Amino acid sequence: MKCFYYFKEKSRNRRQRSAPELKEQENLQCSGAERVAKSSCSSASPRGIPELYEEKGHNLRVFSFTELKRATNDFSRVLKIGEGGFGSVFKGSIKPVDGNGDSVLVAIKRLNKDALQGHKQWLTEVQFLGVVEHPNLVKLIGYCALDGERGIQRLLVYEYMPNRSLEFHLFNKAYDPLPWKTRLEIALGAAQGLSYLHQELEVQVIYRDFKSSNVLLDENFKPKLSDFGLAREGPVAGDTHVSTAVMGTYGYAAPDYIETGHLTAKSDVWSFGVVLYEILTGRRSMERNRPKSEQKLLEWLKQYPPDSKKFDMIIDQRLEGQYSIHGTRKIAKLADHCLRRSAKDRPTMSQVVERLKQIIEDSDEEEQHAAEKSIEVSENDDPVEDEEKSNESGSSELWRKRMEHLAKLGEHVESASRRRFMILQRANVSS
Ligand SMILES: Nc1ncnc2c1ncn2[C@@H]1O[C@H](COP(=O)(O)OP(=O)(O)OP(=O)(O)O)[C@@H](O)[C@H]1O
Ligand SMILES: [Mg+2]
Numbered sequence: 384m385k386c387f388y389y390f391k392e393k394s395r396n397r398r399q400r401s402a403p404e405l406k407e408q409e410n411l412q413c414s415g416a417e418r419v420a421k422s423s424c425s426s427a428s429p430r431g432i433p434e435l436y437e438e439k440g441h442n443l444r445v446f447s448f449t450e451l452k453r454a455t456n457d458f459s460r461v462l463k464i465g466e467g468g469f470g471s472v473f474k475g476s477i478k479p480v481d482g483n484g485d486s487v488l489v490a491i492k493r494l495n496k497d498a499l500q501g502h503k504q505w506l507t508e509v510q511f512l513g514v515v516e517h518p519n520l521v522k523l524i525g526y527c528a529l530d531g532e533r534g535i536q537r538l539l540v541y542e543y544m545p546n547r548s549l550e551f552h553l554f555n556k557a558y559d560p561l562p563w564k565t566r567l568e569i570a571l572g573a574a575q576g577l578s579y580l581h582q583e584l585e586v587q588v589i590y591r592d593f594k595s596s597n598v599l600l601d602e603n604f605k606p607k608l609s610d611f612g613l614a615r616e617g618p619v620a621g622d623t624h625v626s627t628a629v630m631g632t633y634g635y636a637a638p639d640y641i642e643t644g645h646l647t648a649k650s651d652v653w654s655f656g657v658v659l660y661e662i663l664t665g666r667r668s669m670e671r672n673r674p675k676s677e678q679k680l681l682e683w684l685k686q687y688p689p690d691s692k693k694f695d696m697i698i699d700q701r702l703e704g705q706y707s708i709h710g711t712r713k714i715a716k717l718a719d720h721c722l723r724r725s726a727k728d729r730p731t732m733s734q735v736v737e738r739l740k741q742i743i744e745d746s747d748e749e750e751q752h753a754a755e756k757s758i759e760v761s762e763n764d765d766p767v768e769d770e771e772k773s774n775e776s777g778s779s780e781l782w783r784k785r786m787e788h789l790a791k792l793g794e795h796v797e798s799a800s801r802r803r804f805m806i807l808q809r810a811n812v813s814s
Contacts, residue, residue: 429619432511432514435514435585436509436513439513439514440509440513446527446538448527451491451538451540454476454489456475459473465548467610469501469612470493471493472490472492473490475488475489475490476488477489477524489540492541494538494539496535501535505528505537511611511614515579515580515588517583518575520579520580521542522542523539523541524540525540526538541609544599544607545600545602546602547599548595548596549573549599549606549662553662554665561604562705567714567743567746569598569662570659571736572605572606572607573655574655574732574736576608577655578732578735580614580651581651582731582733587617587618588615588617589616589650590614590651591614591615591630591631591651592610592614592630592632593655594632594635594658595662597609597610617647617648624645624646625645625646625647626644628644629641633669635668637649637650637653638653638724639724649729652732653722655721655735656717656718656720656721657681657718660680662714663698663711663714664680664698664699665701665702667680690712695708695711707749707750709746710745
């Protein structure tokens with residue numbers, strides 16, 4: 384889905400300081416730190432992203448264009464793994480800095496040549512990702528900037544995420560559906576990433592582009608947020624919001640932000656609510672190929688409140704009933720909380736994290752109870768009685784029934800992590 388740019392106002396009144404590598408770009412830049420607060424930024428404000436970048440950004444590797452050309456086989460179409468509003472993404476492999484050891488897989492984003500806008504996003508991404516560090520945020524390995532006679536080239540080199548994005552797994556039928564438990568874990572990880580940005584850094588970071596295509600998945604389906612091209616510093620002390628040009632993606636951006644241009648961390652919370660509903664329903668926030676009444680996910684959902692009888696009709700059919708209905712209702716209620724019209728009524732991301740942890744814990748307990756209950760049922764399902772009833776069917780039939788019963792017990796036992804019980808049953812039968 385493409386981003387939208389809707390410029391409402393723009394001001395460049397904040398002093399900029401760039402890291403050495405980026406200095407020559409200063410005349411072009413409008414970085415993530417170009418904060419336009421309601422009132423002018425005070426000198427007492429804590430360090431901003433450019434200052435923090437000067438301290439931390441030196442960990443980033445500076446690549447030459449030739450190196451990245453080689454890494455992607457001259458940006459071969461075969462190695463192209465994605466395309467977004469800002470450019471194309473290629474899979475590549477690069478050698479370690481010292482040239483020794485195995486090459487590592489990377490994802491290389493080459494920004495469109497639409498120079499000025501592309502450069503702004505690129506610079507913002509380099510500065511923000513050069514500063515942040517969290518298990519649920521994608522790692523930026525380095526970058527490349529080339530201002531040649533044939534125009535400018537801007538590239539970003541990230542750690543490679545083998546399971547692509549949440550978007551692929553939710554909406555692309557070529558992939559196996561994500562189990563309910565995995566969906567909850569992905570939601571939790573993504574929430575932790577946002578919570579870190581909002582509340583755990585020296586400066587608050589508003590991500591501004593939270594959507595399923597920006598939630599990348601590693602080899603264990605652990606989520607990492609990518610794409611910091613639209614990120615902004617949050618308001619400084621005493622201000623309630625940052626006034627910016629409205630940018631984001633249709634279907635995910637908070638209505639209050641679109642209407643006023645007033646950006647707060649609660650704008651991200653709204654987008655998180657939208658993605659929670661995408662996770663529940665397996666539907667995109669906007670689907671133009673559906674009947675009119677179903678195109679906008681949030682509009683369509685209004686007929687199916689979490690406590691209504693027909694609520695389960697919205698749940699992704701690809702889950703094939705393998706979910707806890709209580710869990711899905713709780714997630715929908717949490718999503719509704721994130722989607723409150725008034726930003727101040729939405730929870731903070733750390734509250735969302737706590738709630739998700741609770742929901743995951745409850746659903747684990749529920750699963751455990753269900754497994755234990757079905758073991759009891761299986762135990763009452765007496766195989767001896769069955770044997771007597773089917774005496775005429777001969778010994779092979781009896782053997783089959785015994786094995787089936789055992790297998791059934793085995794399944795329950797495994798799911799309840801009680802393997803010892805199964806071994807004992809086997810021992811009884813064979814003795
Ligand atoms: N680090 C990465 N590792 C593996 N795949 C990646 C990586 N970064 C991006 N991709 C793939 O490239 C796709 C395109 O990413 P990109 O961020 O350019 O566009 P988008 O998120 O789909 O849209 P938008 O430009 O609106 O943000 C992603 O959906 C993902 O599948
Ligand atoms: Mg993206």
